[in-house]
Amino acid sequence: MSVPADPQHGVPFGVDVRRDGPVTTVTPEGEVDLATAAELEAAVGEMPSGGRCVVDLRRLAFMDSAGLRAIMRLDLRGREEGWALVVVPGDGMVRRLLEVSRVGDRVTVVDAPEDVE
Amino acid sequence: MSVPADPQHGVPFGVDVRRDGPVTTVTPEGEVDLATAAELEAAVGEMPSGGRCVVDLRRLAFMDSAGLRAIMRLDLRGREEGWALVVVPGDGMVRRLLEVSRVGDRVTVVDAPEDVE
Amino acid sequence: MSPASRGASHPLRRTVPAVPACVAGLRADAAGYLAAAGAPPELTEAVRLAVSEAVSNVILHAYPPDDDPGPVHLVVEVSRGTVHVTVADEGRGIAPRFDSPGAGLGLPIIANVATRLELGPAGEAGTELRMSFDGLAA
Amino acid sequence: MSPASRGASHPLRRTVPAVPACVAGLRADAAGYLAAAGAPPELTEAVRLAVSEAVSNVILHAYPPDDDPGPVHLVVEVSRGTVHVTVADEGRGIAPRFDSPGAGLGLPIIANVATRLELGPAGEAGTELRMSFDGLAA
Ligand SMILES: Nc1ncnc2c1ncn2[C@@H]1O[C@H](COP(=O)(O)OP(=O)(O)O)[C@@H](O)[C@H]1O
Ligand SMILES: Nc1ncnc2c1ncn2[C@@H]1O[C@H](COP(=O)(O)OP(=O)(O)O)[C@@H](O)[C@H]1O
Numbered sequence: 001m002s003v004p005a006d007p008q009h010g011v012p013f014g015v016d017v018r019r020d021g022p023v024t025t026v027t028p029e030g031e032v033d034l035a036t037a038a039e040l041e042a043a044v045g046e047m048p049s050g051g052r053c054v055v056d057l058r059r060l061a062f063m064d065s066a067g068l069r070a071i072m073r074l075d076l077r078g079r080e081e082g083w084a085l086v087v088v089p090g091d092g093m094v095r096r097l098l099e100v101s102r103v104g105d106r107v108t109v110v111d112a113p114e115d116v117e
Numbered sequence: 118m119s120v121p122a123d124p125q126h127g128v129p130f131g132v133d134v135r136r137d138g139p140v141t142t143v144t145p146e147g148e149v150d151l152a153t154a155a156e157l158e159a160a161v162g163e164m165p166s167g168g169r170c171v172v173d174l175r176r177l178a179f180m181d182s183a184g185l186r187a188i189m190r191l192d193l194r195g196r197e198e199g200w201a202l203v204v205v206p207g208d209g210m211v212r213r214l215l216e217v218s219r220v221g222d223r224v225t226v227v228d229a230p231e232d233v234e
Numbered sequence: 235m236s237p238a239s240r241g242a243s244h245p246l247r248r249t250v251p252a253v254p255a256c257v258a259g260l261r262a263d264a265a266g267y268l269a270a271a272g273a274p275p276e277l278t279e280a281v282r283l284a285v286s287e288a289v290s291n292v293i294l295h296a297y298p299p300d301d302d303p304g305p306v307h308l309v310v311e312v313s314r315g316t317v318h319v320t321v322a323d324e325g326r327g328i329a330p331r332f333d334s335p336g337a338g339l340g341l342p343i344i345a346n347v348a349t350r351l352e353l354g355p356a357g358e359a360g361t362e363l364r365m366s367f368d369g370l371a372a
Numbered sequence: 373m374s375p376a377s378r379g380a381s382h383p384l385r386r387t388v389p390a391v392p393a394c395v396a397g398l399r400a401d402a403a404g405y406l407a408a409a410g411a412p413p414e415l416t417e418a419v420r421l422a423v424s425e426a427v428s429n430v431i432l433h434a435y436p437p438d439d440d441p442g443p444v445h446l447v448v449e450v451s452r453g454t455v456h457v458t459v460a461d462e463g464r465g466i467a468p469r470f471d472s473p474g475a476g477l478g479l480p481i482i483a484n485v486a487t488r489l490e491l492g493p494a495g496e497a498g499t500e501l502r503m504s505f506d507g508l509a510a
Binding site for chain 3: 065068072100101102103106
Binding site for chain 4: 223
């Protein structure tokens with residue numbers, strides 16, 4: 001986990017969204033919790049059927065169950081609307097949380113966005 | 118709650134099922150838990166669209182969250198298949214469990230099977 | 235000291251394989267023990283429900299589904315007006331699980347009916363859930 | 373006694389209104405306090421996650437949704453190698469709820485990262501969740 005130097009003043013939450021044909025890459029920064037998870041979820045926006053949404057969590061300093069729930073809801077939306085969700089958890093606390101909750105068994109997890117297919 | 122005289126030897130679990138046109142009345146007896154909840158759920162069987170299933174829990178000596186989950190699954194099935202679930206909890210521990218878990222807010226609860234409509 | 239409270243001074247101890255058929259017997263044993271100890275019906279009812287939920291959790295979550303069932307341990311004792319109940323297993327320990335066959339109802343039901351709930355590791359492996367219930371006349 | 377462990381001998385105490393925006397500040401305060409006490413990163417990370425879940429539970433579940441938010445209380449202290457964290461509210465008490473906005477993840481996550489978890493009533497109304505974490509060099 002990349003802990004900010006001063007935990008009182010972490011990076012403010014923000015989401016970078018890039019759309020490239022059928023692939024949307026969503027990269028949140030900062031901390032995902034009850035206050036910010038809805039923003040992460042909403043950032044995905046409209047997805048084309050057959051498309052792929054890569055959620056890159058490697059820049060997060062923190063995520064809790066609010067983030068897990070957002071990922072599970074996106075996964076459900078993808079299954080219903082016919083697009084694929086791919087999660088890039090990095091190797092810190094986000095990956096451990098995905099593993100311990102077995103969310104990582106349900107959604108597609110890769111080491112880097114390039115690793116898809 | 119009607120506690121059997123000797124709790125070591127409670128009434129064995131069983132379900133009485135009566136089908137009367139569109140109305141099926143399911144009356145379990147004994148204790149609903151992990152070992153018996155599936156039997157309660159299965160007892161409902163095929164239901165006609167537009168029908169009504171009355172689950173009369175007044176003869177139960179005990180029910181735990183396995184019973185709540187069975188009721189919630191039946192409620193979901195009814196909504197999907199277009200029939201109504203009605204629960205008769207009596208005034209003992211089953212009613213308290215429905216109230217505290219708010220399952221009673223989601224499903225239709227009546228005092229007696231005659232009270233429907 | 236009444237015969238009932240004398241009878242209650244030895245803890246109730248049970249260890250059985252964690253399978254669905256064991257839940258009814260364990261909660262009946264706990265309820266019978268408390269009835270003998272002179273517990274009021276509401277208290278006995280609270281313990282019956284909590285034991286049922288705690289033992290069900292062990293059956294559902296403690297051991298990998300495909301293995302032979304491991305043990306569930308139950309202890310009930312009474313001390314100075316409080317009922318202490320411990321349900322322990324030798325399983326994989328508590329973890330949040332999205333694929334949970336439950337619905338996140340067991341622990342909140344126990345927290346609702348018990349005065350206090352404590353959850354921690356049990357010995358070398360597994361989980362110990364201790365619950366206490368006030369309301370027994372001392 | 374090192375300056376760090378001296379600094380840790382006063383508990384951290386915070387009381388704020390239970391709204392989503394308060395979660396980040398409370399877990400950062402807890403993490404900052406532990407870092408100053410010389411806690412290793414894994415321990416600080418466990419406490420950050422547990423505080424976040426416990427405070428989120430108060431926000432989501434303790435007070436009726438339409439009321440003004442009530443308070444959430446946080447206490448962190450260090451004693452003999454163990455971190456003790458208490459998150460308390462003055463709300464309606466724990467109950468299982470089918471309409472839960474969560475998914476039954478909070479308590480199991482806390483049980484997973486803490487050594488021990490204790491749940492009971494807080495004062496006149498509300499819930500107190502005490503968590504302890506081993507692993508701080510004494
Ligand atoms: N004895 C146990 N061993 C391992 N995991 C457990 C145990 N008890 C509970 N859990 C975990 O805690 C979660 C929440 O438990 P609980 O509130 O009882 O929910 P449920 O109604 O889904 O069983 C479970 O989904 C499970 O992952
Ligand atoms: N502080 C609290 N006050 C009232 N109820 C609570 C509190 N914390 C937890 N609960 C109840 O316990 C249930 C389980 O909590 P938790 O495991 O954290 O699940 P969730 O992830 O759904 O929030 C919640 O659905 C809620 O009904």
